Amino acid sequence: MEPLKILIVDDEEDLAFTMAERLRLRGFQAEAVTSAIEALKRLGKDPFSVLVLDVKMPGIDGLQMMAEIKHKHQDLPVILLTGHGSAADAERGMRAGAFDYLMKPIDLERLIEMIKMSARAKEGGTL
């Protein structure tokens, strides 16, 4: 079975790349980028199983990117990452079609659980 392919988008480079490395150590095919523009380019080249997306980013933020994704990649599950102060933004993201959201600091086990659940929902057509 092919490993799930995850794209992480967070303007905090250290966070995004370390999270991707940890997911790779656990058998996922994970990549990280640090802006919505890079992410949209990457998504245009290859299909991904799940997108992990920070809500607060300079330029195009996570919520603006959600709108783009729902337009161009309707069946791509999105897990939002947010700080406590941005919980209202995460709720808006959920209404815009995100699969779920996690508060920072991230519990990696919880993220992996969500990634698997969202990929199953995608496979089952229940997104």
Next chain:
Amino acid sequence: MNEAPYHRHAPQQLAFFGKIGADVSHEMRNVLSIIGEYAGLLADLLAAAEAGRPLDHARLKQLSDNIVGQVRKGTGTMERFSRFAHTTDEPTASFDLTALAEDVAALAQRHVALAGCKLEVQLPNRAIQVIGNPFGLQHAVFSAIGIMLELLEKGEPATLRLDTEGSMAVISISGNAAPGGDLSGRISQLSAAMSELKGTAGTSWKDKMLSLVLTVPIP
């Protein structure tokens, strides 16, 4: 009875304090998240080594250095925030404007980054000692940065400069501004705030370069 200026601007000043507090807490959350991920990665690499994967000592050293770097970054943020919080201790104090401008510029960086801009900072390598309300002055500088962010052309940086001209310290926030922005209301608010700080606020245009200029008397 006349309301003291210190209290008249209390709602706006409280909002400013809250904004800085929220930005600092966000930055600290990021620092802690990154340290958490590095610590998690160290644990993952050790678990992988127990399962037979060779341990890369250079990688472990790099991760350890990265954790130290994040601790330094977080410590700097907390020290800066502590200095900022203590500027509310007294409505009037003698303070180094160079250090204050450096702090407020650093505290504004997240606000600037979220607006998709950059703030360059040019400070003299000497202290400029002034007497006044340090919290009110930081509020004025932050407000001027906010006005500039609204007027900047997309992708253009802003520059914060501090220098002296005769008996005045001059803080200017400059950048290539998009035409058509109405400055009058915001500048008159800023002028009123600076007047209560015994200073002035004004604007100057040179080609497309807009400068918001705040002055403070040097005793």
